[in-house]
Amino acid sequence: MKSDVSRGAYWSSRISAVTPEKVFIRGYDLEDLIGDLPFTAAIYLLIKGDLPSPPEVRVLDGVLSAVLDYGLEKPGTVAARFAVSANPSMAVGLAAACLSVGRHTLATEDTSRFIVDCYSRFQESGSTMEEFADQEVARLRTSGHRIPGLGHPVFKRVDPRAAALRALAVRESCWPAAADLYEALHSSFTRLPGKEDIAINDVGMMAAVLVGLGFSPEEGTGVAILSTMPGLIAHISEELTGGRPIRVVPRDEVAYDVQSGRDYRRDRARAGWTDDWGAGAAPAEQS
Amino acid sequence: MKSDVSRGAYWSSRISAVTPEKVFIRGYDLEDLIGDLPFTAAIYLLIKGDLPSPPEVRVLDGVLSAVLDYGLEKPGTVAARFAVSANPSMAVGLAAACLSVGRHTLATEDTSRFIVDCYSRFQESGSTMEEFADQEVARLRTSGHRIPGLGHPVFKRVDPRAAALRALAVRESCWPAAADLYEALHSSFTRLPGKEDIAINDVGMMAAVLVGLGFSPEEGTGVAILSTMPGLIAHISEELTGGRPIRVVPRDEVAYDVQSGRDYRRDRARAGWTDDWGAGAAPAEQS
């Protein structure tokens, strides 16, 4: 198939091509792939454009398994279950959950961007990794910024899921120098007083490994969201079959703090409305 | 401006037209409207294509105020607050809330469709409204269907918000014959044993009045969703400023019922996996 990108069409794409009778995925005939290509390899092929090696598949499987606990303790799961309790639809539930990934949770892209940016500046710096890390940590503290991907409410020093993912990436030779730098930054940070116990968390380690696999920060967040989908499908299915028809917050969990004793007629007059709101009342106009 | 719909373009629209220098809304120059057209009239104009009369504006205002309590007892509000606690964004919160309107809550379209369909069959029936209603209620019971828009967890016989909306529509001469038929059906239904207390609820009454204003069932749901937006903006703003950073379900609200004592190695062997999952382990392949 010939490239026709020169035509100046409104849309162009390098991902797949559809002809009336054939579909090509990154240049491969889709019919060859069905029944042969494992889904993890398909994820890599579609996003990155080439077939992965066995170690890359194993590491990507590890990334995709790192947050399988996308359970009731994640905002997206709960948002999805509330949504489908009102509008029972798998597509709706998955969309609500996708929306609940962002600055405060699971979006690996801030960390990935941080790692890529630091590593690029490190390479230009001429410093050793340790020197660079110490300077960078000092600089971040002065400017009031934090290192993304650190800290966990329970785990101190080591997050075991992050450790399992790291060990896998090292074993498969998919641990990038940029991740060494991220660990050096973490290490320098934990030498600060009171910071000894701060661990690299699962999202931070996913970001480092995704950088090593060559995903862009945005693609990394896409992979992180993808990794939550199996758990979400299970939770939405559980809600649709065994959940409650219209979930509302149980009344005893809500504290209303609404002003009491307000007088609507009085306050509306005080706001400057004589006898009517205009179109809102107007019996005179009717007569 | 001349119609150019004949060109066979991929998209066509009767709603607004944009020229490089002017925008026409249903044929009116947008600059004439800004500062003159109240938003409620704009809603009517955009959806229905013509300017509303004063009674139509007053009734539509009533519909738009009927569910202002889009509070913490609605699934959409809670879904939105969970979503933005993770991904702080007004657009994301409003989208999550829109998604939470459907078969089980607030979608007026099922009731509107029911009313329109019954009224059309009534007009062809030659029966009186009471006869038709009794036959229809009997038919629904036989086939196991329910009348949409009835019932409320608290209000018996009368839902005061529905009653306020009805009174407004009657006062403004926007109460359609189809709504009389809906009331006749409700009335016939409440003569069944054990059904005496079932009220037409707020969503049912909104649907009847939206039919009277000439909105299609789908447009009616759109108006119902629109009516929730002010409350949702307020709730999302409240969550973004005073809420919690990453909301999770409090642990004591969750009962886990997960199988215990499962042995991964054993179960994986029993499922037919000899020593590895293929790509998943394979140090042998590496050597």
Next chain:
Amino acid sequence: MKSDVSRGAYWSSRISAVTPEKVFIRGYDLEDLIGDLPFTAAIYLLIKGDLPSPPEVRVLDGVLSAVLDYGLEKPGTVAARFAVSANPSMAVGLAAACLSVGRHTLATEDTSRFIVDCYSRFQESGSTMEEFADQEVARLRTSGHRIPGLGHPVFKRVDPRAAALRALAVRESCWPAAADLYEALHSSFTRLPGKEDIAINDVGMMAAVLVGLGFSPEEGTGVAILSTMPGLIAHISEELTGGRPIRVVPRDEVAYDVQSGRDYRRDRARAGWTDDWGAGAAPAEQS
């Protein structure tokens, strides 16, 4: 870990359990799974509750590869690219795409439900599969219903992707009797005049195979959506890096058919508004 479902908590779940230090996925320790469990097996485990056998993994891989062409010819891809051209965010794009799966495209659930329902009635019928199929096709035609999952704009008689998926399921002994019935229905249908060329399409075949793997109709739609994610991540990434900043429909694709020559002042007077809209103008109130 002990079940605590008896406490009557507001939420309950059988999927995963989170303790302060451990996460259990369907009863297995998450740390055991990372680096060992391929993602396809994780999908099966989370949704269905047990580890899959090798044939089940291979068939599920096939299902997950059947629609990898989630390209520019699918509404969801285009909706996602338009959305992120305005609001550049991977999470937003994936949500917009999830939303674009439904009655008219990719939702396997209608077909799955049809297959499950037919097979259940067939088992009670005492008929042969061919007799049942002929009766059912006749019944559907009389009532004006169609068989879901049939037909393709290009492929006649056989959709090669559906054929590849079917061959895989048969080879792996995951082809259920219910799918035989679905083929018998298709076969009976194609004996009708003018219907000889109608193929079972890829969504129809996915639905049949998903039934064979034991997924509920809603879960099947979840898996179908999941299968589109890699292509969507690639397309959203392509849009974010090489797309257009604010995509709008090119002007020559739009045919506006808006009424011309409308006079706002005149039409507003005709609609019953004397000099002002009420709150909308009111210089008198100001004085």
Next chain:
Amino acid sequence: MKSDVSRGAYWSSRISAVTPEKVFIRGYDLEDLIGDLPFTAAIYLLIKGDLPSPPEVRVLDGVLSAVLDYGLEKPGTVAARFAVSANPSMAVGLAAACLSVGRHTLATEDTSRFIVDCYSRFQESGSTMEEFADQEVARLRTSGHRIPGLGHPVFKRVDPRAAALRALAVRESCWPAAADLYEALHSSFTRLPGKEDIAINDVGMMAAVLVGLGFSPEEGTGVAILSTMPGLIAHISEELTGGRPIRVVPRDEVAYDVQSGRDYRRDRARAGWTDDWGAGAAPAEQS
């Protein structure tokens, strides 16, 4: 009704309160509001907590009318129409459109935040508005930042919709000093060579007026999204009734640039896969 916020409940809200028999909106009985409160006043009340004055209602009506042209030239409208062409649902279409508001279009919050921030620094500066504006413009240019809310593809010097909105706000005495500062900044900017023709656009002016009405940046974006809803409901309704069943990009608008001549078997071997993908093939394992 007594405040019970002290209970330490998981949720708290100042917006509305629901008792089994009454709903209070910002302290007012909902039944008093239905049929009396225009929707524009309800929007103000819910978000800001108090009833608006007549001028505030007129200005908010102006803001809500400023982007009524939410037509086919906006990404959100097109995303919504693509989505519902696949998944025909009003709620889905409105959600897809909400998602398409963000950094590149319609989100007034960046401009609002800029205005509020500049005004706060101006008040502490002791400079005249002109001096401050000149210094700030110089500072922004040095640091490579742009002033948000400026520029339009067609309108030079003045965007007539922005001008109409400004005139309304001035007439109603709702034009804040912060907006004067924003104009001073714009004015200073247009004295730069080559910038003479840059206008404050409609989104920039909406942001300034929303600041004047006292909405937070996030609330302002909520109001901007709300203002698009009538047009979106109309467009989604048009698509559901007169659109196309499954919209895809017309083939002649797409230029595929996919690699040709790739050999799947060869590339898979080169990637390091001997005879199978592991679980992907494995007839040997079966025996």
